[in-house]
Amino acid sequence: MENQTNNEQPQVFKPASKSAQSSSFNSFESKKTTRSNGFGRNIVVPFLSGIVGASLVVGLCFGVPTIKNSLIGTSASTSSESSTSITTNQSTGTTSNLVSLSSYNETGIAVAQKVLPSVVGIKVTYAVNSIFQTNSTTAEAEGSGVIISSDGYILTNNHVVNSSSSSSSSSSFYSLGEALKVVVTLYGDETEYEATIIGTDAQTDLAVIKIDKTDLTAAELGDSDSVQVGEWCMAVGNPLGMNSSVTTGTISALNRTITDDDGKTFTVIQTDAAINSGNSGGALVNSEGKVIGINTIKASGTGVEGLGFAIPINSTLTIINDLIQYNKVIRPYIGISGITITDEIIARYPNMNLTKGVYVKTIAEFSPAEKAGLKIGDIITAINGTAVSSIDELNNLKNTFSVGDKITLTIQRDGSEKTVELTLAEQ
Numbered sequence: 483m484e485n486q487t488n489n490e491q492p493q494v495f496k497p498a499s500k501s502a503q504s505s506s507f508n509s510f511e512s513k514k515t516t517r518s519n520g521f522g523r524n525i526v527v528p529f530l531s532g533i534v535g536a537s538l539v540v541g542l543c544f545g546v547p548t549i550k551n552s553l554i555g556t557s558a559s560t561s562s563e564s565s566t567s568i569t570t571n572q573s574t575g576t577t578s579n580l581v582s583l584s585s586y587n588e589t590g591i592a593v594a595q596k597v598l599p600s601v602v603g604i605k606v607t608y609a610v611n612s613i614f615q616t617n618s619t620t621a622e623a624e625g626s627g628v629i630i631s632s633d634g635y636i637l638t639n640n641h642v643v644n645s646s647s648s649s650s651s652s653s654s655f656y657s658l659g660e661a662l663k664v665v666v667t668l669y670g671d672e673t674e675y676e677a678t679i680i681g682t683d684a685q686t687d688l689a690v691i692k693i694d695k696t697d698l699t700a701a702e703l704g705d706s707d708s709v710q711v712g713e714w715c716m717a718v719g720n721p722l723g724m725n726s727s728v729t730t731g732t733i734s735a736l737n738r739t740i741t742d743d744d745g746k747t748f749t750v751i752q753t754d755a756a757i758n759s760g761n762s763g764g765a766l767v768n769s770e771g772k773v774i775g776i777n778t779i780k781a782s783g784t785g786v787e788g789l790g791f792a793i794p795i796n797s798t799l800t801i802i803n804d805l806i807q808y809n810k811v812i813r814p815y816i817g818i819s820g821i822t823i824t825d826e827i828i829a830r831y832p833n834m835n836l837t838k839g840v841y842v843k844t845i846a847e848f849s850p851a852e853k854a855g856l857k858i859g860d861i862i863t864a865i866n867g868t869a870v871s872s873i874d875e876l877n878n879l880k881n882t883f884s885v886g887d888k889i890t891l892t893i894q895r896d897g898s899e900k901t902v903e904l905t906l907a908e909q
Contacts, residue, residue: 589769593716594728596771600701601764602627603667603720604638604677604691608645609659621658626719626764627666627691628773630802632698636666637802638763639778640682640689666693669726681805685746685813687778688798690805701765704772706794709733709751717755717777717790719764731755731788740791742779747874750791751775757790766792814883814906817849818842822872823861835897838871839863854904857895864892880906 604625612619625642629635645658664677675693682689713733721727735752742748753766757780766775775792804811820840828836839861845851862876863869866889870876883889885908890901 590730593767593771597718597765597767598726599669599699600629601718602636603725604642605665606643606661607663609662611657611659624723624760625762628701628765629698630700632696632700634693634695634698636691638689640684640687642763643679643689643691644682664691681809683801683811686801688801690802701773703795704768704774706774706796709774711736714769715753715755716767717757717761719761719777721758721760723760729756751794753790754788755790812885813909814880814885815909816880817846817851819844820873837861837894840870840873840876850904850907854902856902861894862891863894866890
């Protein structure tokens, strides 16, 4: 800044100094002229000098951006609606954009105001069975839920309302029994509303409960398939029982595969928005205040930070409909238990003619698998021509069909490939 000012001073003041010296010289010389030059000496010369000097000053001022902006201003730089402004680095002459945080703040405030009335607190009372006493006692657990209809239906996690869904809920000394009571607290309302469990699904860790109340603010559901990595998001729930808390972050990853303490595998959205105990069942929303996920799991441990996961909302829609209509999820059923054959297993047993796929370990009586003639030891490698190499792939592909659909399994039996047709039944 100082070097730039020193360089400019000769440019700004030297021309003015020269003009002043010329004026003095002309005045001095004019004393030697005749009286007829008095008008030019007293009126014309000062007037012209003033014009020239003013022109130089104004021209130079307009050449300096900060002075120019001060003189004339622009509606873009003074408007309160502007989210960016241009600034000039005087030492380098470069310009940069400065982003206002006002739009960011307004987004967060607007989203919180829209979503908070649609997120509830859930408190569950469980029976506790202990080896140290004959009479059962009770314990409480807390979570969150999302209102999905104005007449009282609420979506939450299965592990919030079902103790049997979490291995962490029991030990060798005690175990949690059934949920004795489920209570819901609404945003801005201290009244406790007792809820009924409509249906639960351990496989997807989802559940639907209902309270006897109408005119509720249902959440607006978004499209989780259109979510992008880096997108702004907000997690809303009741961490550690602190009702109506919001945290913000970004979408860290999509289609992340994780396994919980019970060994169940989920495909989820990863976020760095803080998710803590009690956030389970709450909403993950986008910048439009639309629900894109149900907060479910947080990675914890030494050195772990900012790893939260949510079930994509699109994957919950069929589950929600089934739970409300049938009180359970209707899934197609083959009737086997299996083992994933990996490359390591193939290498370990080179004489067994194994191939990648699902080894049939057991077959249920009267199941579609038994009726179709599947045998223990068969290896399922494809469904309707689509390859499967693990139990998870088999189940995911099978669940794209409906009860009553006919499918063709490609299997390996005794070193040769065969096909088996079966009709899916209800699980």
